[in-house]
Amino acid sequence: MVTQYGIKYAINLITTHFGDLVAKVCECLLRKGPLTLQAIVRFTELTSSQVKNSLLVLIQHNCVQAFILEQTDGDGDGAKLNTQYIALFDNITHRWRFPKFLTIVSQKLDKQCVELLEALLLHGRLTLKQMSDRAKSGQNEGDDGILDAVQEAFFKLMNAHFIERCPASEPVLKKPTEEGSAKRRGPKSAKILEEKETLEQRVLEATAPSEALRFLLVSQTEPATDGGTNESNSSSVTPGEKRKHDALESETQLGATDEQVVLWRANFVEFMRCLRHKVCIENVRARLDDGAVIVLAAMLEATRSAEKKVKTENSVPLSLNSIYEEVIKSEEGRNVTFDRVRASLVQLSSPSFVKAVNDSYSIDFKKIIEPAQNEEVESIVLKRYGRDAYRMFRLLSNCGHLLETDKIADTTFVEKKDAPKVLYKLWKDDYLQMEKLQLTGARQSQFLLWKVNKNTLWESVLDEMFHAALNLSQRVAYELEQEKELLNIPQDKRVNRLRKVRLLLESSQMKLDDAIMLFHDF
Numbered sequence: 001m002v003t004q005y006g007i008k009y010a011i012n013l014i015t016t017h018f019g020d021l022v023a024k025v026c027e028c029l030l031r032k033g034p035l036t037l038q039a040i041v042r043f044t045e046l047t048s049s050q051v052k053n054s055l056l057v058l059i060q061h062n063c064v065q066a067f068i069l070e071q072t073d074g075d076g077d078g079a080k081l082n083t084q085y086i087a088l089f090d091n092i093t094h095r096w097r098f099p100k101f102l103t104i105v106s107q108k109l110d111k112q113c114v115e116l117l118e119a120l121l122l123h124g125r126l127t128l129k130q131m132s133d134r135a136k137s138g139q140n141e142g143d144d145g146i147l148d149a150v151q152e153a154f155f156k157l158m159n160a161h162f163i164e165r166c167p168a169s170e171p172v173l174k175k176p177t178e179e180g181s182a183k184r185r186g187p188k189s190a191k192i193l194e195e196k197e198t199l200e201q202r203v204l205e206a207t208a209p210s211e212a213l214r215f216l217l218v219s220q221t222e223p224a225t226d227g228g229t230n231e232s233n234s235s236s237v238t239p240g241e242k243r244k245h246d247a248l249e250s251e252t253q254l255g256a257t258d259e260q261v262v263l264w265r266a267n268f269v270e271f272m273r274c275l276r277h278k279v280c281i282e283n284v285r286a287r288l289d290d291g292a293v294i295v296l297a298a299m300l301e302a303t304r305s306a307e308k309k310v311k312t313e314n315s316v317p318l319s320l321n322s323i324y325e326e327v328i329k330s331e332e333g334r335n336v337t338f339d340r341v342r343a344s345l346v347q348l349s350s351p352s353f354v355k356a357v358n359d360s361y362s363i364d365f366k367k368i369i370e371p372a373q374n375e376e377v378e379s380i381v382l383k384r385y386g387r388d389a390y391r392m393f394r395l396l397s398n399c400g401h402l403l404e405t406d407k408i409a410d411t412t413f414v415e416k417k418d419a420p421k422v423l424y425k426l427w428k429d430d431y432l433q434m435e436k437l438q439l440t441g442a443r444q445s446q447f448l449l450w451k452v453n454k455n456t457l458w459e460s461v462l463d464e465m466f467h468a469a470l471n472l473s474q475r476v477a478y479e480l481e482q483e484k485e486l487l488n489i490p491q492d493k494r495v496n497r498l499r500k501v502r503l504l505l506e507s508s509q510m511k512l513d514d515a516i517m518l519f520h521d522f
Contacts, residue, residue: 003463025054025174029087061124167207317360
């Protein structure tokens with residue numbers, strides 16, 4: 001769901017980080033979709049060299065992905081291969097979340113890992129040698145000591161899936177045939193799948209390295225220098241390791257295993273998954289007791305590796321024994337008894353946060369996220385329109401169907417003469433949908449029916465949030481400029497005030513971004 005103000009917000013981020021020239025190319029891709037180099041040059045009216053350099057910057061920082069779309073020639077002479085470029089909206093907005101990503105690593109790993117991740121976030125993509133060289137230039141220790149520290153931090157980040165191999169540079173996408181799609185699925189399911197699988201998703205799937213290689217360092221499987229083989233190349237490898245070795249051999253044939261050229265980057269998906277899990281835990285904490293929170297956190301940790309995407313609707317099922325084993329691994333869970341875990345699962349099942357099927361339990365992420373989204377919108381209604389509007393909106397949001405004006409007024413204890421006015425305000429600002437019911441007979445009468453359409457409302461609210469984030473970003477930039485000018489004036493009392501204002505605005509930005517993630521990313 002990319003809104004108009006979402007695009008403007010993304011362009012503002014690129015302008016702040018890389019300047020107007022790069023932002024112009026990025027804006028062209030965001031507004032017009034995937035384009036060839038020639039088309040970008042034509043639309044932006046920049047030179048070919050300027051566009052190429054801008055694309056290189058955007059690709060380096062994971063904001064644009066190149067791909068080749070196979071198109072059949074109309075004359076039947078074969079397929080034409082054209083390199084196109086697509087802007088990755090989510091990766092662009094993630095740039096504002098870099099401090100949150102660094103905080104996650106600082107809480108789970110050590111300082112060396114934070115510094116290594118910071119380098120990857122700053123430079124976009126680096127080889128292991130580039131990471132080592134960067135660390136050497138900033139310290140006075142021996143080369144061997146620095147190299148060992150960098151490799152240790154690298155392995156920690158890789159094993160935690162916080163970093164990953166960079167995707168393929170230009171994957172080839174075959175144009176889907178309409179006839180083949182129609183044969184495989186019925187008309188209704190075809191329409192649903194077409195809406196879900198966008199071109200961007202197809203490109204990302206095609207570029208992603210295989211799971212066997214995504215988190216694998218080449219040196220782990222390289223032949224030993226003495227002519228023998230290391231552990232991973234020995235004859236007694238496990239089936240999983242054998243698959244990795246076979247995949248590695250195929251990559252070796254393509255020349256992609258040299259440490260000097262294999263590029264690594266931050267794994268945004270894993271960081272967003274961590275942030276989503278944190279929101280789930282906090283939402284449950286606000287409604288249930290600490291025991292339920294401990295059990296949910298254990299289930300999230302146990303099923304984390306099985307989640308293939310951020311917006312996973314349900315976790316993989318776990319048995320009661322498996323959940324208990326995971327609970328007692330944590331310090332706060334060691335005092336929790338088996339019966340207490342069972343009771344907490346019953347507690348989590350009552351608001352349907354956890355589903356129980358055949359003695360197995362799985363997390364329903366949608367049921368956990370939805371209340372948080374509802375509360376966010378309800379708080380906006382309360383601040384803008386008052387308590388009467390808040391009560392009526394909440395009633396309609398929870399019931400999910402059309403209600404008549406008098407019925408709403410009676411249920412929420414709002415004066416019947418005031419209810420239509422308040423409902424009309426909410427309808428005018430697109431918070432409600434209205435339908436007129438005309439009854440004919442001896443006496444004609446008209447009733448107004450109201451409901452909340454969450455799909456359209458959530459998109460509208462998200463667009464407002466992006467608008468507010470854009471305004472905050474521009475205000476922060478203005479305050480920074482003011483602060484720089486005043487720093488040249490000695491002993492000016494306004495410097496401290498401006499610094500406080502800037503910190504307050506940045507704090508507001510962070511909180512607003514939490515709300516944006518709730519509606520856009522989770």
